[in-house]
Amino acid sequence: MHYQIQPVTSFQQNCTLVWCDRTKRAAIIDPGGEPEVIATLVEQLELVPEYLLLTHGHLDHVGASAPLATRFGVPILGPHHDDAFLIETLEHQRELFGFPPVEPFTPQRWLTDGETIALGEQTLEVIHTPGHTPGHLAYYNRASGLIQLGDVLFRGSIGRTDFPRGDHAQLIASIRERLFPLGDEVSFIPGHGPMSTLGRERRTNPFVRDPA
Template sequence: MEFRIFPVTAFQQNCTLFWCKQTRRAAIIDPGGEPDRILDAVRELNLEPEQILLTHGHLDHVGAAAIIAQRIGVPIIGPHAEDAFLLKAIPGQCEMFGFPPAEAFMPSRWLEDGETLEVGERRLDVVHCPGHTPGHVVFVDAEAQLAQVGDVLFRGSIGRTDFPRGDHRQLIDSIQRRLFPLGDEIRFIPGHGPMSSFGDERRTNPYVRG
């Protein structure tokens, strides 16, 4: 799996393009804003986007999803249905955080733990990791040892749980019982900030090590 990361919006949220090297077919993951910039990158890389994938329903991860889906005619897939309340609240989130106005939307398809998605000839496994939000999912390319973890885990930190329906204990369980067993070698792209690996975080992250 090839990828490129684009921090977008004032929150510097990591929107990521995942694509299959053989077919150039791509997924746009967590387009939180700046749709023109994201689509310019798609054209620059000569990619064929097939889908928009969402890890969770917070505005800085979904703010441009509906606009891009409408412009290029692709489905929005994910997150888990437990985050529907957040997608319904998008207009209020925009007003609260000073984002450009955006309408509420629902994805073409909700995701469940254990499902698989195809991006060209590559496969992404879906792991439901509640805690930051109840419907948060993670996308894992096991063959490439690469994951997109949204706001579950960061280098040296973890996702916030003080938002509506956040749950700290559940988040720790998601990391320790659902992500770390996938293997120390897996590198991950977080929702904000630099990449790391599950092994590095298991050994050094003060919130979850051991």
């Protein structure tokens, strides 16, 4: 599986394109804004979008979902239904953070832990990782050892839990009990900033590293 990261919005949120090498079937993960930038990249790479996948309902991760879904004629999948309250309040989020107008939408399907999503000859596994938001999801391609984590874990840091319905203890449990067991060699794309590996964070991240 190939991937390309495209930071968007003033928050420099990592919108990620992932695709099957042979078929070019692709998913657009967390299109937070700047739909023309994302669409241009899709077309330059000659990809065939099949889904828009959302890790959670914060505006900087979902803001361009509606126009891109319309442009490419694809469904919006995710996040978990527990984030519906965020998807329903996008206009409030827009006003709060000073974002440009956002087109409202409802995902065609909410996703749950353990589901799989076929992408050409590749498969993405859905992992429920609550804490930053209650309905946060991660998308894992086991064959390539790559996972898109949204705002759960970052290089040297973790997601914020001071937003509505954030839960610090739940976030730590998601990282230690749902992510770290996938293996140290797994590379992850965070919602913001540079990539890392689960092993690096398990060893060095001050918020979740193994006890000395």
